[in-house]
Amino acid sequence: MPLVREKDGKRLHVKSKLMGESLVSKAFIESLDIAPQHRLFPDVCIMKIGGQSICDRGAKALPGIIKEIGENRKKHKMLITTGGGTRSRHIYTIALELGMPTGIVASFGSTISKQNALMVSFLLSPWGGIKISHDDICKLPTYFAEGIIPVTHGMPPYDYFAIRPAKGRIPIHRTDVGMTLLGDLIGSKNIIFIKDEKGLYTDDPKKNPDAKFIPEIGAKELMDMKLDDLVIERPCLEIIQNSEVIEKIQILNGMEPGNITRALNGEHVGTIIYKQ
Numbered sequence: 001m002p003l004v005r006e007k008d009g010k011r012l013h014v015k016s017k018l019m020g021e022s023l024v025s026k027a028f029i030e031s032l033d034i035a036p037q038h039r040l041f042p043d044v045c046i047m048k049i050g051g052q053s054i055c056d057r058g059a060k061a062l063p064g065i066i067k068e069i070g071e072n073r074k075k076h077k078m079l080i081t082t083g084g085g086t087r088s089r090h091i092y093t094i095a096l097e098l099g100m101p102t103g104i105v106a107s108f109g110s111t112i113s114k115q116n117a118l119m120v121s122f123l124l125s126p127w128g129g130i131k132i133s134h135d136d137i138c139k140l141p142t143y144f145a146e147g148i149i150p151v152t153h154g155m156p157p158y159d160y161f162a163i164r165p166a167k168g169r170i171p172i173h174r175t176d177v178g179m180t181l182l183g184d185l186i187g188s189k190n191i192i193f194i195k196d197e198k199g200l201y202t203d204d205p206k207k208n209p210d211a212k213f214i215p216e217i218g219a220k221e222l223m224d225m226k227l228d229d230l231v232i233e234r235p236c237l238e239i240i241q242n243s244e245v246i247e248k249i250q251i252l253n254g255m256e257p258g259n260i261t262r263a264l265n266g267e268h269v270g271t272i273i274y275k276q
């Protein structure tokens with residue numbers, strides 16, 4: 001890019017399309033030509049092990065899921081993230097009772113997600129599992145070259161800067177959002193949420209036995225349905241719809257042996273939510 005000197009001759013600028021422009025101008029942003037987003041790690045499958053749905057079940061759920069993930073190490077590159085679960089909800093309750101702002105509540109949630117990441121990484125250690133931080137994402141090629149399964153916490157690093165929701169103070173960007181954002185960052189073609197339910201329903205099937213299963217649906221259509229309850233956090237749908245690289249996400253029941261392997265191999269297991 002060429003340099004441009006001001007008329008008074010005292011200052012140099014790098015000439016670019018963004019020079020002197022407002023980054024909050026809708027018209028300018030819409031007119032800006034940008035290169036297509038580069039997929040950094042399209043062959044890496046990113047998976048989230050649910051906090052309340054899986055981690056909190058302990059020995060009743062985790063060992064089987066960990067073993068199935070480990071057995072796929074030689075065939076698939078996998079990046080694991082973890083949810084917070086019941087302990088996050090407990091600390092949220094205490095923080096809200098004490099009048100803590102959203103940023104503090106979000107920071108508390110991050111600590112629980114990190115605890116689960118540490119636990120999962122130790123359980124995966126026989127298959128090369130190690131805990132990494134968000135800053136270690138750039139080291140993924142090295143990890144995979146060494147046969148390592150990296151594990152990181154799913155909570156996005158908003159923490160003190162978490163956006164307050166329209167109602168209440170529970171942060172809307174939690175571990176599902178963090179995993180979806182990470183999938184967008186690395187350009188993964190395989191994004192899997194490991195839960196304890198078959199997938200998406202019209203309502204919480206644990207509370208409503210008449211809830212209907214939805215095997216496949218578009219993100220925009222799902223947003224327009226305005227369901228009272230969802231199997232993933234609502235901002236995930238907007239991230240999917242606006243992403244240049246996310247084509248779909250998959251939600252499955254990890255409690256059923258073989259489901260994770262089938263999804264890794266490209267089979268339709270559970271629910272698929274795709275970009276429209």
